[in-house]
Amino acid sequence: MARYYCEYCHSYLTHDTLSVRKSHLIGKNHLKITADYYRNKYVELHEKRKVKNHNRKRNGKGQNEGQKPITLRCPKNKEKKQIVKLNRLYHDELNNTKLDTLSKLYEGSPGYSKVFIDRNRFDIGDLVKMTRLPQRANVVAGSNSNINNGTSMENRTRNEVFVNHYNEKKDILPPPMILSRWSNTLPKTSTFNDNNAIINTTIQAYKTRLQTKRPTSDVSTSTNYKRRKY
Numbered sequence: 462m463a464r465y466y467c468e469y470c471h472s473y474l475t476h477d478t479l480s481v482r483k484s485h486l487i488g489k490n491h492l493k494i495t496a497d498y499y500r501n502k503y504v505e506l507h508e509k510r511k512v513k514n515h516n517r518k519r520n521g522k523g524q525n526e527g528q529k530p531i532t533l534r535c536p537k538n539k540e541k542k543q544i545v546k547l548n549r550l551y552h553d554e555l556n557n558t559k560l561d562t563l564s565k566l567y568e569g570s571p572g573y574s575k576v577f578i579d580r581n582r583f584d585i586g587d588l589v590k591m592t593r594l595p596q597r598a599n600v601v602a603g604s605n606s607n608i609n610n611g612t613s614m615e616n617r618t619r620n621e622v623f624v625n626h627y628n629e630k631k632d633i634l635p636p637p638m639i640l641s642r643w644s645n646t647l648p649k650t651s652t653f654n655d656n657n658a659i660i661n662t663t664i665q666a667y668k669t670r671l672q673t674k675r676p677t678s679d680v681s682t683s684t685n686y687k688r689r690k691y
Contacts, residue, residue, distance in 0.1 A: 469495050574621040581619045 465474040465482055470491055474481050485491055536544070564577050574581050579589045 467491065469498055569623070571623045574617045575619050578617055581617070 465477045465485075466472075467474070467485065470485075474485055567573055567577065576582070580586050582589075
């Protein structure tokens with residue numbers, strides 16, 4: 462009969478049963494040997510070894526080489542507030558279903574009806590058809606649905622032909638809400654493309670700096686520099 466062998470304790474158990482194995486694994490001797498094994502492995506892998514340095518001192522200490530300690534940097538309260546504010550903006554923009562930015566962007570593209578019309582999707586199409594209750598008995602389901610570009614969204618099938626009407630679209634996509642956070646990065650009074658005013662100001666400041674560093678002509682070089690005596 463095959464018996465259970467413990468690789469940590471290097472011993473065989475009396476019987477290969479669940480109760481015997483369980484009693485051995487929770488025993489004090491097995492836990493102590495296992496803890497010592499993993500501790501020795503950690504010391505073997507991560508211990509800092511001493512390297513002799515060529516120092517003239519007799520009792521010179523060796524340099525420590527090995528794994529460097531991990532430095533933790535906790536974010537400040539200001540950084541935490543900025544992160545929370547940015548995450549809130551992302552969350553609000555994703556949960557805002559009134560924008561329909563992707564739907565307007567991909568309108569008219571091939572496969573639009575297979576993705577953006579819920580009734581035509583394979584994953585949730587049947588669920589959408591079943592959950593549209595209560596309904597009137599004399600009204601067909603989906604007859605009062607939203608109308609997009611003159612055609613009912615419910616009447617559009619999966620096999621819709623690609624129609625190019627980008628030039629006919631008059632809807633302008635709204636800017637992303639996250640761009641409103643960038644308004645505080647630049648000063649309100651800054652202007653762009655102001656007839657190269659920034660370049661001219663930089664050149665003028667550089668010329669002024671060069672003129673101030675240039676020595677005057679009336680002072681001789683002999684007064685500024687002393688000749689070294691040998």
